[in-house]
Amino acid sequence: MPILKFNAIKANDVKIFSRDLVDELQRITGSPREYFTLEVISSVYITDGIEVEGPPIVEVGWFDRGQELQDMAAKVITRHVQSAGYPNVDVIFTIFNEASYYENGNHF
Numbered sequence: 001m002p003i004l005k006f007n008a009i010k011a012n013d014v015k016i017f018s019r020d021l022v023d024e025l026q027r028i029t030g031s032p033r034e035y036f037t038l039e040v041i042s043s044v045y046i047t048d049g050i051e052v053e054g055p056p057i058v059e060v061g062w063f064d065r066g067q068e069l070q071d072m073a074a075k076v077i078t079r080h081v082q083s084a085g086y087p088n089v090d091v092i093f094t095i096f097n098e099a100s101y102y103e104n105g106n107h108f
Contacts, residue, residue: 001096002029002062003037004077008054011040013084021080028072029065056086061094063101063108 002025006014022036045054058077065073074091081089098108 001035001037001101002031002060003039005039005041005059005061006081007041007043007057007059008045009040009056009058009081009084009086013081013086014038014040017080017084021077024076024080025073028069028076029062055090056081056088057090057092059092059094061096063098064095 018038022033022038025031025036026033043054045052058081060073060077070093074093077091078089101108
């Protein structure tokens with residue numbers, strides 16, 4: 001953890017910036033590199049019966065790290081996604097409750 005899910009962003013684009021993105025997020029959060037999960041979501045977006053490009057969205061799931069650190073992470077994520085040619089990017093954080101997050105049957 002953290003878990004980053006990329007919507008309407010091409011997998012090849014994520015591959016290009018993934019190493020540098022995780023390097024920066026690792027420095028900000030202090031989380032070990034192996035705790036990060038990056039997933040590219042393949043979805044079909046439809047408007048009025050026509051397939052359209054979806055809005056670039058990055059969903060971040062993690063434990064609360066405070067507003068300042070969250071703001072820093074959002075800026076880092078936005079910069080990397082924009083560098084891949086996506087000028088408008090939404091970053092959405094979901095805060096996990098430690099008592100509701102289980103690893104191998106044990107909560108944190």
